[in-house]
Amino acid sequence: MPGRATSLAILAATLCAAPILAVVWIGLSGETGDYLRHLAGTRLPTYLLTSALVGLIAAGGAGLIGTGLGWLMARTEFTGRRTLGWILILPLAVPAYVAAYAWLDLSAAGGPLHAATGGLFPTIRGSWGAGLMFALVLYPYVYLLARNTFSSQSADAYNAARTLGAGPMSAFSRTSLPMARPAIAAGLALVVMESLADYGTVSHLGAPTLSIGLIRAWSGAGSLVDAARLSLVLVFIAMLVFGLERAQRRRARSVNAAGRHKPSPRIRLSGLPALGALTACLLPLTLGMLIPLGRLVWLAAHTETAPGLVAASWHSLSLAGITALIAAALGLATAYALRSRTAIATLAARAAGLGYAVPGAVAAVGVIAILSGTQSLLDPAWRSVTGEVFPILLTGTGAALVFAYLSRFAAAAISPAETALARVTPSLDGAARTLGASRGQRVWHIHWPLIVAGVTSAGLLVFVEVLKELPATMILRPFNYDTLAIIAHNFASDERLGEAALPSLLIPLVALLPMIFVARYLSRQDP
Amino acid sequence: MKPVKFFAFAASLAVAACSQPADEASETAQVVNVYSARHYSSDAAIYAAFTEETGIEVNLVSANGDQLIERVRADGERSPADVIITVDAARLHRAEEAGLFAQTDFSDLTDTVPANLIDPEGYWVSFAKRSRVIAWSNTRVQPGEITSYEDLADPQWQGRICVRGSGNAYNQSLLASLVAHLGEESAEAWAQAIVDNMARDPQGGDRTQINGIAAGECDVAITNHYYYAMMVNSDDPAAQAAAAQVTLFFPNQETTGAHVNVSGAGIAMNAPHPDNARALIDFFFSDTAQRAFAEMTNEIPVRTDVSWENPTLAAMLPFNEDDLNVSDLGDHNETAQRIFDRVGWQ
Numbered sequence: 001m002p003g004r005a006t007s008l009a010i011l012a013a014t015l016c017a018a019p020i021l022a023v024v025w026i027g028l029s030g031e032t033g034d035y036l037r038h039l040a041g042t043r044l045p046t047y048l049l050t051s052a053l054v055g056l057i058a059a060g061g062a063g064l065i066g067t068g069l070g071w072l073m074a075r076t077e078f079t080g081r082r083t084l085g086w087i088l089i090l091p092l093a094v095p096a097y098v099a100a101y102a103w104l105d106l107s108a109a110g111g112p113l114h115a116a117t118g119g120l121f122p123t124i125r126g127s128w129g130a131g132l133m134f135a136l137v138l139y140p141y142v143y144l145l146a147r148n149t150f151s152s153q154s155a156d157a158y159n160a161a162r163t164l165g166a167g168p169m170s171a172f173s174r175t176s177l178p179m180a181r182p183a184i185a186a187g188l189a190l191v192v193m194e195s196l197a198d199y200g201t202v203s204h205l206g207a208p209t210l211s212i213g214l215i216r217a218w219s220g221a222g223s224l225v226d227a228a229r230l231s232l233v234l235v236f237i238a239m240l241v242f243g244l245e246r247a248q249r250r251r252a253r254s255v256n257a258a259g260r261h262k263p264s265p266r267i268r269l270s271g272l273p274a275l276g277a278l279t280a281c282l283l284p285l286t287l288g289m290l291i292p293l294g295r296l297v298w299l300a301a302h303t304e305t306a307p308g309l310v311a312a313s314w315h316s317l318s319l320a321g322i323t324a325l326i327a328a329a330l331g332l333a334t335a336y337a338l339r340s341r342t343a344i345a346t347l348a349a350r351a352a353g354l355g356y357a358v359p360g361a362v363a364a365v366g367v368i369a370i371l372s373g374t375q376s377l378l379d380p381a382w383r384s385v386t387g388e389v390f391p392i393l394l395t396g397t398g399a400a401l402v403f404a405y406l407s408r409f410a411a412a413a414i415s416p417a418e419t420a421l422a423r424v425t426p427s428l429d430g431a432a433r434t435l436g437a438s439r440g441q442r443v444w445h446i447h448w449p450l451i452v453a454g455v456t457s458a459g460l461l462v463f464v465e466v467l468k469e470l471p472a473t474m475i476l477r478p479f480n481y482d483t484l485a486i487i488a489h490n491f492a493s494d495e496r497l498g499e500a501a502l503p504s505l506l507i508p509l510v511a512l513l514p515m516i517f518v519a520r521y522l523s524r525q526d527p
Numbered sequence: 528m529k530p531v532k533f534f535a536f537a538a539s540l541a542v543a544a545c546s547q548p549a550d551e552a553s554e555t556a557q558v559v560n561v562y563s564a565r566h567y568s569s570d571a572a573i574y575a576a577f578t579e580e581t582g583i584e585v586n587l588v589s590a591n592g593d594q595l596i597e598r599v600r601a602d603g604e605r606s607p608a609d610v611i612i613t614v615d616a617a618r619l620h621r622a623e624e625a626g627l628f629a630q631t632d633f634s635d636l637t638d639t640v641p642a643n644l645i646d647p648e649g650y651w652v653s654f655a656k657r658s659r660v661i662a663w664s665n666t667r668v669q670p671g672e673i674t675s676y677e678d679l680a681d682p683q684w685q686g687r688i689c690v691r692g693s694g695n696a697y698n699q700s701l702l703a704s705l706v707a708h709l710g711e712e713s714a715e716a717w718a719q720a721i722v723d724n725m726a727r728d729p730q731g732g733d734r735t736q737i738n739g740i741a742a743g744e745c746d747v748a749i750t751n752h753y754y755y756a757m758m759v760n761s762d763d764p765a766a767q768a769a770a771a772q773v774t775l776f777f778p779n780q781e782t783t784g785a786h787v788n789v790s791g792a793g794i795a796m797n798a799p800h801p802d803n804a805r806a807l808i809d810f811f812f813s814d815t816a817q818r819a820f821a822e823m824t825n826e827i828p829v830r831t832d833v834s835w836e837n838p839t840l841a842a843m844l845p846f847n848e849d850d851l852n853v854s855d856l857g858d859h860n861e862t863a864q865r866i867f868d869r870v871g872w873q
Binding site for chain 1: 560566571586587588589590591592594595597601602603604605606607621692694696699728729730731732733734735738739742743744754757762763769860861863864865867869871873
């Protein structure tokens with residue numbers, strides 16, 4: 001359904017890119033001061049270098065963990081695998097800044113880890129610390145996409161390599177890995193972009209990335225215009241990263257074209273290898289989730305429970321649920337549109353991804369600019385009828401929040417949907433058409449079963465992102481409207497980690513609800 | 528294969544979320560809309576007491592000061608904001624520059640509030656104070672070795688100072704006050720010396736610095752007074768133990784006075800409920816509110832004639848405060864920021 005999909009994709013792109021374009025406009029139209037020159041002569045090189053370092057460490061770590069676990073989950077069988085398959089996604093629901101606050105508290109001078117090891121345990125800080133935090137909580141991006149790809153791969157190539165005398169590792173790296181590369185690259189692109197757009201983690205751990213420079217330009221120098229200009233650099237980096245990812249995808253297309261799918265049998269692990277696999281799964285889970293949250297819980301034992309958590313859980317759940325559904329739909333539409341290979345569809349997909357590059361606080365400024373601009377446009381007409389200014393209907397509503405979320409996170413929905421849709425090969429469509437299936441029948445009976453896992457994963461990613469989103473939520477929310485992330489951050493920013501514990505814990509718990517739902521739905525799909 | 532069920536679940540979410548009461552500014556009920564950069568538990572208690580006393584409901588959005596300023600500015604004439612509250616003088620100044628505050632006659636407050644805490648032009652008024660002070664190790668620093676912020680620049684402190692990053696508003700305001708007192712050149716030399724004397728790259732918040740002293744990583748730290756008070760008053764034995772190894776010192780007592788920053792509020796330019804806004808601001812100076820600041824957040828109440836119970840805070844008072852008008856901090860904020868950039872204070 002190219003026509004409808006393309007129009008939906010364009011809608012998605014417009015929605016997602018508009019706030020970023022507004023920020024670009026703010027940056028280009030504002031007055032020119034000497035702040036940027038001052039910055040170029042002082043800290044800009046540090047910002048760029050740190051950004052590169054943090055991005056690389058995050059990508060390297062997340063790539064390693066995500067790919068390894070994805071392969072284990074897709075291609076092997078061992079006790080506990082089924083349960084772990086979903087639990088391994090949960091660290092994504094731990095906001096990176098929460099992990100950072102807990103780890104610094106544990107490992108800094110005076111912390112229990114520092115004391116227990118006589119200062120041997122390194123303090124988790126700086127570029128390395130921040131990169132590590134991102135790797136530990138963002139690896140599920142790579143993991144989810146890699147797992148989907150590995151489990152749908154034909155075993156033929158791998159088996160052929162084995163027959164020709166390659167060991168399991170070598171066969172993996174020569175056949176399975178290259179075929180999974182587009183999916184891994186898509187996951188890595190998300191990891192890098194999210195690391196670069198982060199503010200809370202890098203500021204607490206002392207890793208001055210470009211987003212620190214950007215927020216300083218805004219808060220210190222009071223220049224939103226210069227902040228907007230700096231965010232252009234981030235947008236440029238995003239285009240570069242997503243460009244590289246697309247290049248991967250193109251290179252891999254020919255490899256993936258095998259029409260015949262022989263489901264590969266899982267390698268059954270027992271004894272020591274099974275134990276090793278279990279350890280490999282539990283290690284990132286422990287470092288990314290159990291230890292930081294455990295530290296908070298331990299501190300919470302000494303503090304009172306913050307009020308308002310029930311309402312905040314509900315707000316988080318509903319905002320994340322609505323956004324995830326819309327994002328999954330828009331992501332799927334964009335993926336369909338991309339199949340048409342038209343220039344406009346490609347442009348739309350790229351534009352929709354840009355929001356991911358910009359810190360939430362800046363994306364929120366774009367949303368505010370657009371909504372208040374729209375309201376101002378309506379003023380004259382409204383005034384001629386009622387004699388008053390147009391009422392404040394757009395800013396400070398749930399709709400403004402969903403708008404900002406979509407703009408930020410649509411990219412997280414597009415890549416998984418696109419990867420999923422790659423499973424629907426043209427020959428499959430052709431066969432169905434030959435057998436007389438209508439377009440609706442093809443989509444429903446052939447496409448949907450193949451892509452449902454990918455599409456629900458896409459929705460899940462966005463769901464979890466929204467749960468932990470902070471800066472845009474803070475500034476755009478309606479009156480008296482707290483989310484779990486906001487309550488957690490308010491306490492954590494004062495280093496009151498005990499009070500931050502319960503809301504921080506509730507975020508992954510709330511994320512578990514849709515995960516269980518999706519897991520059950522998918523297991524009925526795929527008996 | 529029942530995607531229908533999936534979407535039914537989703538739709539039920541959507542419906543339920545939309546049926547949530549939004550910002551119900553109903554016609555009859557009295558309300559005041561507050562945009563606040565504070566997120567402390569004391570404030571929730573104060574708002575509850577205010578509603579109890581006046582019947583006026585408080586609607587609250589809290590966020591970072593710069594973001595609040597941007598939201599009010601963009602909403603312009605139609606902004607529902609009545610009261611804008613920030614926790615840093617520079618932000619008050621910036622909101623004033625952006626034309627967000629309505630000029631108000633706060634002269635009736637001058638009986639109880641020192642003049643340097645009220646904006647000369649009447650755009651805003653401060654209701655609670657925090658001081659940025661020096662903490663040192665009980666064992667490795669002798670009383671008298673440090674008397675002022677300027678002393679920290681001495682080479683004898685090389686590798687001995689812990690301080691957080693310069694993106695933090697409190698560090699910016701401290702340096703802004705030094706710019707005001709010493710001039711830009713001397714302030715820059717001071718900042719450079721602090722960077723040279725740092726025991727480690729800046730990391731964490733003020734509590735992290737106090738913990739750094741307790742753990743022996745550094746001997747001296749710069750911190751807001753209430754973080755130390757928070758640790759002393761904490762239920763967490765580890766925090767108490769760390770604080771017990773540290774002395775808090777209010778510097779520059781013989782000269783300019785210790786640096787003070789404020790929480791302040793002003794009435795929004797287009798406030799739909801200006802009378803309620805004024806009532807709420809007045810309430811911040813009530814015995815109830817002033818007492819809550821002292822007891823719940825360890826802030827220094829601006830009124831000295833209100834009694835409260837907080838032995839930790841009481842032990843710190845009184846001290847000589849820098850009587851620079853806090854609006855000057857706003858004027859020098861950008862200069863301070865550029866100095867930080869030039870000297871490489873992370």
